[in-house]
Amino acid sequence: xxxxxxxxxxxxxxxxxxxxxxxxxxxxxxxxxxxxxxxxxxxxxxxxxxxxxxxxxxxxxxxxxxxxxxxxxxxxxxxxxxxxxxxxxxxxxxxxxxxxxxxxxxxxxxxxxxxxxxxxxxxxxxxxxxxxxxxxxxxxxxxxxxxxxxxxxxxxxxxxxxxxxxxxxxxxxxxxxx
Amino acid sequence: xxxxxxxxxxxxxxxxxxxxxxxxxxxxxxxxxxxxxxxxxxxxxxxxxxxxxxxxxxxxxxxxxxxxxxxxxxxxxxxxxxxxxxxxxxxxxxxxxxxxxxxxxxxxxxxxxxxxxxxxxxxxxxxxxxxxxxxxxxxxxxxxxxxxxxxxxxxxxxxxxxxxxxxxxxxxxxxxxxxxxxxxxxxxxxxxxxxxxxxxxxxxxxxxxxxxxxxxxxxxxxxxxxxxxxxxxxxxxxxxxxxxxxxxxxxxxx
Numbered sequence: 001x002x003x004x005x006x007x008x009x010x011x012x013x014x015x016x017x018x019x020x021x022x023x024x025x026x027x028x029x030x031x032x033x034x035x036x037x038x039x040x041x042x043x044x045x046x047x048x049x050x051x052x053x054x055x056x057x058x059x060x061x062x063x064x065x066x067x068x069x070x071x072x073x074x075x076x077x078x079x080x081x082x083x084x085x086x087x088x089x090x091x092x093x094x095x096x097x098x099x100x101x102x103x104x105x106x107x108x109x110x111x112x113x114x115x116x117x118x119x120x121x122x123x124x125x126x127x128x129x130x131x132x133x134x135x136x137x138x139x140x141x142x143x144x145x146x147x148x149x150x151x152x153x154x155x156x157x158x159x160x161x162x163x164x165x166x167x168x169x170x171x172x173x174x175x176x177x178x
Numbered sequence: 179x180x181x182x183x184x185x186x187x188x189x190x191x192x193x194x195x196x197x198x199x200x201x202x203x204x205x206x207x208x209x210x211x212x213x214x215x216x217x218x219x220x221x222x223x224x225x226x227x228x229x230x231x232x233x234x235x236x237x238x239x240x241x242x243x244x245x246x247x248x249x250x251x252x253x254x255x256x257x258x259x260x261x262x263x264x265x266x267x268x269x270x271x272x273x274x275x276x277x278x279x280x281x282x283x284x285x286x287x288x289x290x291x292x293x294x295x296x297x298x299x300x301x302x303x304x305x306x307x308x309x310x311x312x313x314x315x316x317x318x319x320x321x322x323x324x325x326x327x328x329x330x331x332x333x334x335x336x337x338x339x340x341x342x343x344x345x346x347x348x349x350x351x352x353x354x355x356x357x358x359x360x361x362x363x364x365x366x367x368x369x370x371x372x373x374x375x376x377x378x379x380x381x382x383x384x385x386x387x388x389x390x391x392x393x394x395x396x397x398x399x400x401x402x403x404x405x406x407x408x409x410x411x412x413x414x415x416x417x418x419x420x421x422x423x424x425x426x427x428x429x430x431x432x
Binding site: 012016017019022023024052056060061065066067068071074075078132133142 | 179181182183185186189190198201202205208209210212213215216219283284285286287288289290291293295322323330332337338361421
């Protein structure tokens with residue numbers, strides 16, 4: 001229970017930090033999305049239960065303030081973490097630096113593609129009067145965000161791998177210990 | 179996934195409304211404090227990009243100033259707010275408009291929008307379509323969504339924003355002002371035969387519901403005319419930076 005209460009406070013703090021502080025701190029900072037990054041981080045490093053909790057609380061907060069239909073952000077985040085989980089289980093057998101960086105880049109891209117697809121679909125089906133509009137500035141912002149998220153995940157991977165056994169391949173460690 | 183759809187279902191039935199209201203009420207004061215702090219960070223980086231020497235000098239001076247003003251920081255904040263609010267109030271009272279003052283509490287969570295959230299909503303009479311002004315009557319956007327205790331403002335520089343406007347020239351040339359790539363303002367559908375020049379001001383035409391005539395939108399920076407077109411296009415510079423807005427007013431009746 002403590003884990004979830006702490007998680008809730010942390011999500012709220014990250015949300016407030018992003019939308020009432022970082023986004024007002026100048027153009028440079030518009031390329032940073034700590035809430036999305038933290039959800040990707042949780043999905044890669046923690047259990048499915050904790051990830052779903054983060055997705056629901058984070059997505060709920062985003063949807064309260066979003067101009068799009070309620071649910072767009074929660075669904076995009078949920079599908080994103082399901083895709084990450086699928087890739088993680090099916091294709092990535094080794095928890096290497098490159099696999100984490102790749103999954104982070106893919107997750108960020110998935111999230112924005114899902115947002116775009118859902119908002120466009122709702123607009124076409126007349127459920128929403130607003131649609132996603134792409135422009136050069138936004139494309140650049142998403143690409144830079146993919147880069148920043150990947151670099152940060154790389155750094156966190158190194159920090160985590162030096163302090164925790166979570167990322168080390170168990171079977172190799174066991175055979176070395178024999 | 180079932181939880182997600184349950185949440186959407188409960189939201190559509192307004193069952194989640196008290197929770198949503200409670201959360202946003204709880205976050206409002208924190209958001210306002212954070213925005214205030216972000217201004218310092220923003221100006222800090224602006225100084226870096228402007229001039230490094232001046233920046234160093236500014237740091238020394240700012241340290242001195244902050245030492246001297248520590249005791250009366252509260253008074254200083256109040257004075258700063260008054261500086262922002264005073265010209266707004268003066269303009270709105272001179273024009274005899276009914277208005278509601280609001281603080282900007284966050285940016286849009288959707289990166290595709292140039293929008294912001296303000297801390298006044300339906301409870302204070304704010305409705306969709308109402309104009310949002312800053313300083314001496316500069317139109318900055320329109321209310322696009324309202325909740326009981328907050329509202330979303332679509333800024334003029336958003337590509338989805340359309341405002342009926344006219345140029346302050348002899349023929350009072352009409353046109354539609356929209357955002358261009360979220361960066362600048364573009365005034366389209368200006369009759370080709372009308373004589374327009376750079377630096378002329380553009381104001382609201384008063385043809386829209388809620389928006390009175392004469393609110394300033396921007397100044398003409400460049401003009402584009404294509405052979406064979408019936409209209410000409412003007413690119414405008416807004417009178418103020420939308421990124422620096424702290425306190426705005428919503429004109430509720432005029």
